[in-house]
Amino acid sequence: MAAAALLRQRAGSGGAEALWRAQRRQRSTFDVVVVGAGIVGLASARELVRRHPSLAFAVLEKEQELAHHQSGHNSGVIHSGIYYTPGSLKAKLCVEGAALCYKYCDQKGIPYKQCGKLIVAVEQDEIPRLKALYERGLQNNVPGLKLIGTKEIQAKEPFCRGLMALDSPYTGIVNYKQVAQSYAEDFREAGGTILTDFEVTNMEMAKQSSSESEDGLKYPVIVRNSKGEEIYCRHIVTCAGLFSDRLSEISGCSPEPRIVPFRGDYLVLKPEKSYMVKGNIYPVPNPRFPFLGFHFTPRMDGSVWLGPNAVLAFKREGYKLFDFNTGDFLDAVSYSGLWKLVLRNTSYGLSEIYRVCFLSAQVKQLQKFIPEVTVNDVLRGPSGVRAQALDSDGNLVDDFVFDGGSGDIGSRILHVRNAPSPAATSSLAIAKMIADEAKQRFEL
Template identity: 75%
Template sequence: MLAALRYLGGACGRAGGDFPAPCGPARLRPWLLRGGCCYGRSASTSSFDVVIVGGGIVGLASARALIQRHSALSIGLLEKEKDLALHQTGHNSGVIHSGIYYKPASLKAKLCVQGAALIYEYCNKKGISYKQCGKLIVAVEQEEIPRLQALYERGLQNGVQGLRLIQKEDIKKKEPYCRGLMAIDCPHTGIVDYRQVALSFAQDFQDAGGSVLTNFEVKDIEMAKESPSGSQDGMKYPIVIRNTKGEEVRCQYVVTCAGLYSDRISEMSGCSPDPRIVPFRGDYLLLKPEKCYLVKGNIYPVPDSRFPFLGVHFTPRMDGNIWLGPNAILAFKREGYKPFDFSARDVMDVIVNSGLVKLVLENFSYGVNEMYKACFLSATVKHLQKFIPEITVRDILRGPAGVRAQALDRDGNLVEDFVFDGGVGDIGSHILHVRNAPSPAATSSLAISGMIADEVQQRFEL
């Protein structure tokens, strides 16, 4: 398993819609829904064997996996918000990806195929609703067909089940209003409410004895300088994690799953901040309810391999809505879900410390086109009409948005695969950072958690 993890030279370091469904498991304990500490723990005095930083779906899945394997250990999870899974987990498209897109032998490919199967199994076990509605990746122009065929071959290499190339007449059978020359039929693609899944992970973790501390925004991670009040805690729990309110948690080992803040959390612990996280906002449109009959399953374009984004597509939702999009434009705030959300620190961070300028220069026309589509609905509709000509501007509404944590190195290269990394020195030997967990991290969350649990067990000799 160690050989499967990617490291960055011994130094320590991606996922949008609003309307996150408020539904979690009905038996979820009330404190979790309103925020707070379970079992009456005070953050200023809590000590754990292992602490997970980050209450998104990857962090929760990892906490669940660790406590199920190591029931004798005290394990805590820290989340800066009052509730769990509010950001990338609560602002994504809800697609259970099949694993067709990713480079063969990459962690993305391996973990997505494994993770999709595990998500379906988990939802069946827990009674969580999902729909295995399938997906068509559709070529609408002759020049897209070679790319489509190459993508099909990639999917076969990745072990994606049920793939087949279909022609015009079969496209019409599956999607009566969709036009195309050729398509890949991905029958194992599905949809689910990932926040509901994440809250179920939290319930499993809590039921097994785990503790969740919400409203705990990490400000500092360091080695304990001395034992507090003459106790042995400084020796048994050498890592001190402080929040913005001055409270602290002590522990032996730390696993960080911080998403949009993974670079900053790594830097706090004395590890390298690179690669930097650059936030990209994805704006969705909504198909009006009376027009939702036009779409049955997921309809995607043939992706352009030069970019990490899959292009504007049609996504059915568990609530019956159809999302159209998203675009991909630079967000001026890491949690900036609205067009005018702005953070001076976040903007300066990506300009000064990342390779964003080089990326923008190399992809200037693409960026301008994405911004144009964000401003003018007609531009997005024109693209959608390539697939379903019946859609007009009158049939759509502006909808939700999400922010993707895109890892970028200083040379302006997109970091494509999952990255897990440890630290250096005394503190580094006690920390494992999940530095880059882009889409399909939600689909892959259970598979990722197994890999993290394996690595934690080996690295920390649990």
């Protein structure tokens, strides 16, 4: 326990990791280890250490930096909670999470913009769906919603054309990587330890011969990384995002739901054209398609992102068009759930692939809302990869999935296998739910 205390004392200055590396041949012990330093993992670790300040906590992250993948490659939108089924966890957590996010940013001095969002109907047959979306948002207690007509659309977005729009003034934008890093600072200040460059490859109960000491009895779970380094702990919470299914399988969980990665490529408006977009401009969702469609997203740096598309990624953390990993590719294409999804959405999928290849096809989608946008006004921009959970029937898993392991280790692990979008917006609310679940499962 002394080693853990010393680590916690030096965590705020960044000395914990260096000290631990220097002493890696000695046993390091923690009460709870959180695997994954994305925004959900860091928010959960922060909530846990605030609730249980007498316990020793650590966050393990395989990358050198925090919030490196989904948390650092998203659109940066603070969603208001319009889309989700009334009464669902997603609806509740998004509305609660948005309020907590704004409050947290105010407390920490993190810049954000409450720039609003218009969900715009450009065809007559979209209007009934838009009105239904408005009713859904009201049921979810989303503040400030109203339906507006053509003149009001142009008053808010002078270059946008539409028949009717749902105005959501509570929608905003923020840099979620900055938010995640602030969570990490809170965690460290509360005594937590963050170890980067620690890729977890195995979790198991200590063997009898190893558990005869007092530490071994109290900290019976061994977490190993790809370098053979070990951490001993009592309990584990995993928030592994794109690798959540693989990490849970290590402890004997079901292989489903499977994570299938979808890459989203953005365009960017040239800086001299960014004046054409003031807030978020979104299409009316089409229930026939699995993803949302092209939209306009202003960013905190003043740029405007356009998109994204949605195509199968050939590498789970592959952000470039030609990124490829044989294992990730075979894992995806051998899964029956993916083929069932593809067969139900063949035309949509082919259209997405076509738009990847031809810039003009993407711009055509954007011109439905802002006709003045041309191919000469845009550049190819960044990409993100979404950890989409799929079941064996090809359905997108749209709710939270918690799981444990099998055998003795099962009761000591909580796997967060699916924390669906809008997880970044909802991160503080999700963290409360995970902390509640951990307290119940682990009897903290």
